[in-house]
Amino acid sequence: MLRISKTLFSTLTNFNRFTYHTINDQIKLTDFCIQEIKRKQTTKFTNKFLRLGVDGAQGCSGFKYSFNFDDQVLEDDYVLKIQNEIIFVVDEITLKFVNGCIIDYENKMIRAAFYVQENPNAEKSCSCKASFAPKPELL
């Protein structure tokens, strides 16, 4: 008797249940970044994707990027797929702030982390690369 594995079922439903949007050219990921996401997906974060968020009242410039590995796609999310697999997601609010950005991965002694390389929507960014101040038009 064929047994439908619970994990298989839940993976499918998470990815296919909601209608989400696709990221076209609004955000680009460097090859190194994609490589790193895939590497993490095979080791620690199977069946998860990288989610970039932006939150207010955080950080030295007022707004902060947050990178997490997530497995829930929601209706107003924008999704980047490679070979039909979701590797990167932002929600609608975040997209407003990171439209036109390049996401990269930095692997140095001081830090190994995903970061937003250059944000054309930011008026000021912090040397820590985590906090930024959006241009006034966006607020």
Place this chain on the structure above:
Amino acid sequence: MLKKLSHFVRLENRAIISIKGREVCEILQGITTNDLRLIQQSQSTLFLGTNGRIISEAILHRPQIQKNGSWQYCNDEIWMDIDRDLKSSIINHIKKFLIRKKVSISDYSDQLQIFQFYGPNVVLENQEGEPIVDPENDLSEEGDYRNIVAVDPRSSSLGIRMITNDMPNLQQNDVKIENLDHFEMSRLTQAIFEGKEVINKIPFQVNFDFWNSINLNKGCYVGQELTARSYHTGVIRKRLLPFKIVSNDNTGNLQDLIISHDSQEVGKVVKNINNFGIANINYLDINLEKEYQVGDKILSLILQDKLRSNLIKYIELIQSRKS
């Protein structure tokens, strides 16, 4: 306690704005200079821009509500005590950071009034920002907000601040009801500035480091970079200080005139009303007690106790860094 303070004023130039929501404290913590976790009843703080300059000063109060017969502090609501004319600019500034948060902002400037009990040479034993129980005005029912009565968090020399919805009962107190100008003069002679006086200034230039408004041990907040750097490694180039003209006659307009000692420039007048005014003083090398020249007048700085001791401490700090 309240009986020791001889003057009373209704602060019609201030207003209360309430911010309510689960994440209120987290939001304010990220955009103000003071550590909200340390608040008792009231706390003085500043909203800065990313360039480290003041958007506005504010006094934050934690309201209490009567629940099951006892008073409890609200964890999800803060009342901001701000300049009435700056209401909309502050609300617009805060709203910028609320991109995902459910927070409601209510304007209570018509329902709540702010009063101050003050007096010359006030010496209060209570700590700044500490609540004071005033049995005369503490009546309530279930669900009511408590009247806020606290030692002014900026300096106990300013007396006691009170927020309520009506004129308080003053029968037991021997107070003189003053108009706003009298209190403003009392405040300015202590170099405690508010409202439009401080917009776009660096916090140290308007002495907020003296008045418990800046916490240098706090984590990230908007404008922190310049503030922390100025304190630890930078030099404060000037401070706004009150002065008086030594003269029996009325003094004309001294605005923008240079203050000097012998031939050395020591500062510049910002504005004056008759024989009292405020000036930007480059105080680092001067003796605070001396008399100076401005135009053809003689000027001396008004240095009340707390201001004097704070200034002396700061000058000593600068001098110890030089050596």
